[in-house]
Amino acid sequence: MATNDLKLLGGWFSPFACRVQIALSIKGLDYENIVENLNPKSDLLLQSNPTYKKIPVLIHGEKTICESAIIVQYIDEVWKNNGTSSILPSNAYDKAIARFWVSYIDDKFFNSLRFGLFAQDDESKKKYFEELEEVLLKLEEVFNELSEGKEFFGGENIGFIDVAFGCYLSWLRVKEKFTGTKKFDEAKNPGLVKWAEAFSAHPAVKGILPETDKLVEYAIALAQRLAAAAAADAAPPK
Amino acid sequence: MEDIKVFGLWSSPFSQRVVWTLKLKGVSYEYYDEDLANKSNLLLQYNPIYKKVPVLVHNGKPISESMVIVQYIDETWPQIPLLPQDAYERAKARFWSKFIEEKSMQMMEFFIYDGERQERAIKETLDILRVIENESGLSEKMFICGNTIGLADIALGWVAHTLPVMEEIVGVKFITIDAFPHLHSWVKNFLEIPVIKNNLPPHEKLVEYFRERRKVFLAMASHHHHH
Numbered sequence A: 001m002a003t004n005d006l007k008l009l010g011g012w013f014s015p016f017a018c019r020v021q022i023a024l025s026i027k028g029l030d031y032e033n034i035v036e037n038l039n040p041k042s043d044l045l046l047q048s049n050p051t052y053k054k055i056p057v058l059i060h061g062e063k064t065i066c067e068s069a070i071i072v073q074y075i076d077e078v079w080k081n082n083g084t085s086s087i088l089p090s091n092a093y094d095k096a097i098a099r100f101w102v103s104y105i106d107d108k109f110f111n112s113l114r115f116g117l118f119a120q121d122d123e124s125k126k127k128y129f130e131e132l133e134e135v136l137l138k139l140e141e142v143f144n145e146l147s148e149g150k151e152f153f154g155g156e157n158i159g160f161i162d163v164a165f166g167c168y169l170s171w172l173r174v175k176e177k178f179t180g181t182k183k184f185d186e187a188k189n190p191g192l193v194k195w196a197e198a199f200s201a202h203p204a205v206k207g208i209l210p211e212t213d214k215l216v217e218y219a220i221a222l223a224q225r226l227a228a229a230a231a232a233d234a235a236p237p238k
Numbered sequence B: 001m002e003d004i005k006v007f008g009l010w011s012s013p014f015s016q017r018v019v020w021t022l023k024l025k026g027v028s029y030e031y032y033d034e035d036l037a038n039k040s041n042l043l044l045q046y047n048p049i050y051k052k053v054p055v056l057v058h059n060g061k062p063i064s065e066s067m068v069i070v071q072y073i074d075e076t077w078p079q080i081p082l083l084p085q086d087a088y089e090r091a092k093a094r095f096w097s098k099f100i101e102e103k104s105m106q107m108m109e110f111f112i113y114d115g116e117r118q119e120r121a122i123k124e125t126l127d128i129l130r131v132i133e134n135e136s137g138l139s140e141k142m143f144i145c146g147n148t149i150g151l152a153d154i155a156l157g158w159v160a161h162t163l164p165v166m167e168e169i170v171g172v173k174f175i176t177i178d179a180f181p182h183l184h185s186w187v188k189n190f191l192e193i194p195v196i197k198n199n200l201p202p203h204e205k206l207v208e209y210f211r212e213r214r215k216v217f218l219a220m221a222s223h224h225h226h227h
Helices: A015-026 A043-048 A068-078 A092-118 A122-147 A160-166 A169-179 A190-201 A212-234 B013-024 B041-046 B066-076 B087-107 B115-135 B151-156 B158-170 B181-192 B203-225
Strands: A006-010 A032-035 A057-060 A063-066 B004-008 B030-033 B055-058 B061-064
Touching (some): A006 A015, A015 A068, A015 A160, A015 A169, A063 A068, A063 B087, A068 A092, A068 A160, A068 B087, A092 A122, A092 A169, A092 A212, A092 B061, A092 B066, A122 A160, A122 A190, A160 A190, A169 A212, B004 B041, B013 B158, B041 B055, B061 B066, B066 B087, B066 B151, B087 B115, B087 B151, B087 B158, B115 B181, B151 B158
Parallel strands (some): A006 A032, B004 B030
Antiparallel strands (some): A006 A057, A057 A063, B004 B055, B055 B061
């Protein structure tokens, strides 16, 4: 029985649910992990997130909190005395910078990765993966600037950007398997290569990121579903 | 001595969010209006990623993205707080602020298109407004997530005075008292806040500006039709 009355409605395949799990892990919090199948969406999901009908949802007693970045901030604020340091930086400017980059990652990085992975034609794939490379060059710069020689975007401790970006690592490994190119180019992104190792090995992260092979299977099934849907859309009306 | 600069565009809903927030808190700043066809070197230096307004520069340190800036201002100058004290209420306010921020561009698409695409865009705007009307708590509170102006209201503020300008030009009306009674009240309450009332771009100038923008959009739309 979870002492804090915490439930996470999530899914092992979801980088967004992983963020919440890592945040809870950083704070040393027990919770009930409810895996949402999404096919069909459960009543619990539809009731607790009527606006987006998406995971993750954190259920804290009677309260439901949605949107992974918002949930992480909630956890950081409610349990600010747990864990060795806060997930978000303490000063307002650094917070703003962290929020800016998490927003950038969820927009530019996420979209070029997922559109690249699931693009129906080779030309689109190429275009999206080229964009992805540029985004990674930018994030390499950001890492070098913000880490100040330490292991993480957050410095000595994992922070908001680490948690947000780090949860995409499994999907980057899926891309590795699909395309045969390494998730981070060692020549162009040496900082990110080291960061990925440090992040994956961090005690709060261990066991949370899904295994690559399992995720590859999931991704293949998802790609098939998306291709079928696209074909259905393109087919002439009967 | 604080050095605060804002790079904005007088007609931009996103710039206005920053101006309203600074004014609400009584913070002084230098304002630079940008000509987006001819961006200043300072703007490009301070926002190399998106090259967009608004940008806030506080003692030489730049911040971009309107709602990131608004939260920064709220945390740095705590008078007239835009977020509640309670963590859960804060999470709800951030949720609605994010929803509104994400949907704002989409809500304006009816202004860019005509014909069938416009009809679809009008429907999408109505759907988004319906979510805000029914789910954001406006039935219980005067503002979104509270009885005083907050983060989500700042995000939505453009709907109170810029949306009507776009509506006037295109010939639609979204927030009627019958269809959206809560939002209808919200618009009135929002515009009655003295700081907001006194910091709106002049109506006629805005109409002129958006009339020109509409011509540009229609020209682009017909260009697509003929190819």
